[in-house]
Amino acid sequence: GQQLNQSPQSMFIQEGEDVSMNCTSSSIFNTWLWYKQDPGEGPVLLIALYKAGELTSNGRLTAQFGITRKDSFLNISASIPSDVGIYFCAGQLADGGSQGNLIFGKGTKLSVKP
């Protein structure tokens, strides 16, 4: 099936540092989404991107939809302890048929040392 390659798999950083993670694919996407999942909970949407080249911010988070439509990155500035969790990229294929299904990356586990 289709795959999203998300990296890094995990990060362990100092509070106050900036964080960057990305997703790439060999397929073209028409939407990129970034989610955060806390233990025992469902994914919560952080940022949605709908156009190639789009750069969107949500507080300390910034994400971009790659020009080739095959990649996206998420940056978190000045990390704080509550940023701990697993971050997932997800996308909807350009030829995604029913438009109902999202393809998820395997996640980036973020740990912050206070």
Added chain:
Amino acid sequence: NAGVMQNPRHLVRRRGQEARLRCSPMKGHSHVYWYRQLPEEGLKFMVYLQKENIIDESGMPKERFSAEFPKEGPSILRIQQVVRGDSAAYFCASSPGRGLSGYTFGSGTRLTVV
């Protein structure tokens, strides 16, 4: 305004039993999606339903799994004759219409097969 409600939150079944997972979409949402998440993995799409119709079941295993979304009541994901490999977190999402606007996940059902 309640979010997407899934129950039970945790379900333990012996091998060979049936598992029934329920999902009540957000108010005003008539589209439901089911995903499965194995440990240390991203979510994998299973099925997309609209009231009384299956729109896309491209991610559903061919045997033992079925889903419905009746005119009245919650959506049900049913797994017959469960095996240990079915142990996972199952998430439901809902949206008001086709596409990703308002697409919201529930907190999931953790199924453990013993």
